[in-house]
Amino acid sequence: MSINTVGVSDADLVRRVLAGDTDTYGALVARYRDRLGRYAVHMLGDREEAEEALQDAFVRGYRSLRRCNDPARFGPWLYGILVNRCRTAGARAQRRRQMFVRNEAALNGASLPAPLVDRAEFEDVVRLALARLTPECREAFLLKFVEDLEYEEIARLTGAGVSALKMRVKRAREQLRAILTEAEHV
Amino acid sequence: MKLAALFVALTLATRVAAQEPRLERLDSAARAPVAALIDSARVTGLPAEPLIQRALEGTTKGAPAGRVVAAVRRLAADLGRAREALGLSTAPLELEAGAAALRAGASPAVLTQLRRARHQPLMVPLAVLADLVASGVPPDSAAAAVLVLAGSVRDADLVEFRRAVERDIALGASPAGAATGVARDAALGVTDLNSSARTGSARPRRP
Amino acid sequence: MFDRIVAHLREPVRIDPALDERVMAEIAALRAPAPALLRRFLPLAGLAAAAAVLAVVFVARPRAPTIRELQFVLVAPQAATVSLVGDFNDWDAARTPMRPLRSDGPVWSAVVPLAPGRYHYAFLVNGSRWLADPAAPTASDDGFGTPSSVVTVSGT
Numbered sequence: 001m002s003i004n005t006v007g008v009s010d011a012d013l014v015r016r017v018l019a020g021d022t023d024t025y026g027a028l029v030a031r032y033r034d035r036l037g038r039y040a041v042h043m044l045g046d047r048e049e050a051e052e053a054l055q056d057a058f059v060r061g062y063r064s065l066r067r068c069n070d071p072a073r074f075g076p077w078l079y080g081i082l083v084n085r086c087r088t089a090g091a092r093a094q095r096r097r098q099m100f101v102r103n104e105a106a107l108n109g110a111s112l113p114a115p116l117v118d119r120a121e122f123e124d125v126v127r128l129a130l131a132r133l134t135p136e137c138r139e140a141f142l143l144k145f146v147e148d149l150e151y152e153e154i155a156r157l158t159g160a161g162v163s164a165l166k167m168r169v170k171r172a173r174e175q176l177r178a179i180l181t182e183a184e185h186v
Numbered sequence: 187m188k189l190a191a192l193f194v195a196l197t198l199a200t201r202v203a204a205q206e207p208r209l210e211r212l213d214s215a216a217r218a219p220v221a222a223l224i225d226s227a228r229v230t231g232l233p234a235e236p237l238i239q240r241a242l243e244g245t246t247k248g249a250p251a252g253r254v255v256a257a258v259r260r261l262a263a264d265l266g267r268a269r270e271a272l273g274l275s276t277a278p279l280e281l282e283a284g285a286a287a288l289r290a291g292a293s294p295a296v297l298t299q300l301r302r303a304r305h306q307p308l309m310v311p312l313a314v315l316a317d318l319v320a321s322g323v324p325p326d327s328a329a330a331a332v333l334v335l336a337g338s339v340r341d342a343d344l345v346e347f348r349r350a351v352e353r354d355i356a357l358g359a360s361p362a363g364a365a366t367g368v369a370r371d372a373a374l375g376v377t378d379l380n381s382s383a384r385t386g387s388a389r390p391r392r393p
Numbered sequence: 394m395f396d397r398i399v400a401h402l403r404e405p406v407r408i409d410p411a412l413d414e415r416v417m418a419e420i421a422a423l424r425a426p427a428p429a430l431l432r433r434f435l436p437l438a439g440l441a442a443a444a445a446v447l448a449v450v451f452v453a454r455p456r457a458p459t460i461r462e463l464q465f466v467l468v469a470p471q472a473a474t475v476s477l478v479g480d481f482n483d484w485d486a487a488r489t490p491m492r493p494l495r496s497d498g499p500v501w502s503a504v505v506p507l508a509p510g511r512y513h514y515a516f517l518v519n520g521s522r523w524l525a526d527p528a529a530p531t532a533s534d535d536g537f538g539t540p541s542s543v544v545t546v547s548g549t
Contacts, residue, residue, distance in 0.1 A: 029413045042402055247538060286511065313545040
């Protein structure tokens with residue numbers, strides 16, 4: 001991080017970029033890369049695709065920076081862009097391969113590794129379990145439980161109503177619990 | 187029976203050679219056996235390109251046909267063993283690197299462990315493993331070092347690790363010591379594997 | 394168990410910082426699409442003479458698998474001709490002749506575009522003498538009589 005961007009607020013950085021200091025956008029990228037990356041990785045389940053979606057989101061963020069109404073809320077605004085990019089990427093991936101299984105019957109037939117002592121296995125199981133949620137449920141779950149956003153904020157980002165979101169999150173929790181309990185007892 | 191086998195081999199060779207004009211460059215004594223090996227590989231889903239390149243290398247270097255065939259046969263076997271160790275859905279590049287690691291002296295168990303330790307493509311860790319052993323690092327030390335790093339370190343850093351080890355060896359360290367030392371330092375955060383990973387660019391670097 | 398899942402998902406994820414450069418490169422291309430420059434990575438194949446490296450950046454959208462341009466360098470003061478030969482050119486000695494970096498200087502160079510992968514290669518000097526790359530890893534011996542070197546191009 002450059003010496004003249006440490007401690008500088010997002011709003012100030014955004015203003016500098018809008019004033020013509022393009023290089024400063026890099027500081028915003030560095031600031032949000034890992035945080036947004038976390039959402040993208042868990043949402044898409046594939047690091048390479050996550051990085052592509054992330055790169056895409058950052059570039060679009062730059063191109064539409066003027067439309068960020070409140071520079072102080074650059075972060076949440078960028079989140080919205082990323083959520084959209086992940087939806088597009090997810091839809092594309094679904095057409096390409098059958099990673100996101102939604103058929104309940106098929107789910108129960110698949111075996112899961114046990115016991116869940118090994119960290120790498122646990123990560124695998126969580127990733128597979130997430131993959132089994134519908135994209136809407138997974139999205140809502142990650143935004144609420146991992147990114148800690150309020151329902152009103154999630155509603156703004158996703159365009160869904162608050163009660164629909166609450167139902168999706170509830171469903172996601174139930175499914176994850178069910179899948180992982182099953183995994184423990186195999 | 188022998189004639190029939192010879193006939194089949196020649197037919198196969200003709201078919202493969204038709205699909206693969208590069209084999210025309212081979213010594214006539216090597217062409218049929220190599221074509222048969224390539225055909226077997228294709229049939230079992232192993233990549234053919236590395237076999238073709240190996241045959242071309244031997245041919246260009248003027249090696250006798252027997253040596254060329256032996257090298258291709260050995261590589262085909264290594265690719266098969268790599269696939270057993272790494273899994274059926276392993277990508278061709280990973281199989282090639284895995285074959286190289288096995289040929290260099292790594293055990294199949296190490297390959298399997300690497301597959302478990304790292305959820306990203308394995309081509310670079312396997313290549314680094316092969317290269318380290320080729321530099322004289324004992325297979326166990328090389329395997330241990332790569333396994334320690336593979337779970338958490340990026341491809342570019344693994345390549346830097348290999349370079350750092352080779353630098354140390356060039357400066358007089360024992361290969362085993364160099365590998366263990368650099369790996370330990372990297373794991374402790376003492377060495378930033380990243381420090382020389384990137385070359386210059388036209389744009390001023392961000393600190 | 395659920396808490397464990399959430400705790401795991403909330404753990405920080407480390408994204409390759411190289412992403413920043415790719416983003417900024419893409420942005421730069423948006424603003425100035427005309428110039429196209431090339432980035433080369435130099436395998437340390439010579440001495441300090443290798444400091445004759447040119448470093449220029451190719452402005453495009455680097456996506457895996459990326460084609461990288463690699464510069465191969467050999468110090469061969471006695472050579473009249475040098476060829477780079479390897480898996481990437483079907484071991485055809487005619488395909489990649491090397492050129493001296495400075496006229497009749499001892500440093501020979503060739504730039505080759507490479508997709509991710511692991512490649513055997515060697516230098517052929519004066520049409521008859523095979524040399525491995527002194528600063529690259531050696532390939533396992535195939536009994537061909539002369540050693541080859543290895544270069545690995547990663548996908549990231």
